[in-house]
Amino acid sequence: MRSADNYIQGKLDERRSSGIYRALKPENNLVDFCSNDYLGFAHSAVLKEIIAREISIHPQNLNGSTGSRLISGNLIYTENLEQQIAAFHKSEAGLLFNSGYDANVGLFSSLPQKGDTIIHDELVHASVIDGARLSHANRYTFRHNDLDSLEGKLKQAKGICYVVIESVYSMDGDMPPVMEILKLTEQYNAHLIIDEAHAVGLYPCGLVVHLELQDKVFARIVTFGKALGCHGAIVLGSDLLRQYLVNFARSFIYTTAASFHQLAAIKMAYELLEKAGDNIRQLTNNISLFKQGISPNPVYCLLNSDSAIQCLLLNSNTKAKQAASHLQNAGFDVRAILSPTVPQGTERIRICIHSFNTTAEINQLSAAINTFINAE
Template sequence: MKQGANEMMLDKLKLRKSESTFRSLQTKNDLYDFSSNDYLGFARSAELRQAINEALEKHHQISNGATGSRLLSGNSVFAEQLEEEIAGYHQAANGLIFNSGYTANSALFSCLPQKGDTILYDEFIHASVIDGARLSFASRFKFSHNDLEDLEKKLKKSTGVCYVAVESIYSMDGDSADLIRIAALCTKYQAHLIVDEAHAFGVIGTGLVDSLGMQQDVFARIVTFGKALGLHGAIVLGTDLLRDYLINFARPFIYTTALPFSQLLALKIAYRRLLTYLLNKSTLHYKSSLLKANLPFQHQARCRNNIGAIFCLLISGNKEAIRFSRILQNKGFDVRPILSPTVQKGSERLRICIHTHNTDEEILKLCYHIKQLSQ
């Protein structure tokens, strides 16, 4: 007898539960935050919220929603000026705002590479890049994480126009890409480098590309607003030509209702606040160093070179990672497990995110409990 949709779903969910990979939604809690991407505390900032509300009060005539896609009724002079302003902050020619980082990546990688082209991506790249690449007609291959020899091997075999996708700071391990050497390889083999700055933006200045002065070495950058900026949306930075191309061929842009004015205004205010914050950016780096210095020795080695705010403790096995996480949560610390298949089987881990709002006492207590567990 042919299996129905309900039977299929039940079987797959039962398998997830048996493998300890079943996902469920959780509401916010009152634990110490060591899991969110709100690195600078912008999402919880009462001062930022007040500034946004005061600015909105001056725009009573603006509609609540965008009313349509950017190509229909959802565009505005304000949106285009904001894109130019943000591009200027990053020393890029232009940019195009998308509704999320996932949408931006899936749009870029689904429409830019053509049949006969090649996409090479780091094996730890975000799922949005992989999903976008799957929608394209290009050949796609992953290279070993941060392995330049493997990347070069695949560059030699690439066909058509080649695009190389990396994250400046990786969301699961917190380590950084060797952008200088990767860019040199891309130049050598005439490949186009695309960098996702989601977890570097606001943590390493306005991004690792900007910090290294590599704006001219990168074909496109994706900067997301849902992490350090504490809001929502993303922008693809590149040339005027790339912007025109995305407007014409990026289906997630063409067929999506635009962000409302209220969100665009919030982005403008938060961006300017971020630039002010970056003039005195030592707080987050100090707290990250405090965590690294007080982790158990076996975990320090893995995190020693992390320059961002993400750290991971390898706890092999889904059940064990979940057990460690629950113990820490019972102690008051919101530390989440990252399980397979999100990461490779055997590399399950606890992911720890540091924020400016984490106190020294919270960080030291967390490290103490991790040491107790490690023993």
């Protein structure tokens, strides 16, 4: 075996022996309590129909984009869509990226420079961390939602400072004290950037617009693969920021542009979102129903969250995998989240509530969870 193969095999064996080996699984027929399809758009026959209609009235467009947007892949349709999305989120401008990962890597690898500072919550998306690592800026992490910890890092900041948080955290489902964080960033002349990936849907335009802070936040990242049920992302901010990213964001410059089908799907998803009041109300009701159904337990606690992401802490990889297996055997698609994805000792099952989950499904899931935690 070659030396590279020996290394690869050794690392995989380490994962298996630690109980954290990852493997891909095909789709199943279990009741969905794990996907990010919060409003059911990915399942929506209506969305599929209006996407097909949109494509049919633009027959001149190609199957693929043929190149990067700076070469042959830019369309008037794309630029109009960016303007429409920016207006929806009450932003001056926006730039589309092929995925949320691309958006965060492009933004954070290109904007902060050597001598600048990035300060991020310890629980931000991996894509934010990866982008920050690719920059030459100083990088600090502050304790989750901890204002004192953030202020301590702000006092150490040099150069232009960027503070990065999420409006809904992907693994805990909670929300930050945005107003207080904003006050600190203003006090220390820092620029606040908020990833809205898991907030859009619960709040149609995102938490920032819900709080009417869009004019005070430097930039926002909105992804389309969660509540909007399609794919891609946009960085929202000033037109000046948009121009900068077109010139310096490598994940934008050096990649093939999105296909027309992807663009049409995004546009129609926003059209559906504008009419999704009933879906949002049902999602909110379903979240409350689930939380009410979980019995208090002295060992295993449900994290405090009002979002679609609900997490039961089980404190070990073994218990998390046992709980997930128990629920899957009961007919529910719930996944274990293991360390090192989350810190050791905070292993959990992550439950995603959707507008399309029925009362019966939620009650049955709650009962299955209660059976497991009370038997321990």
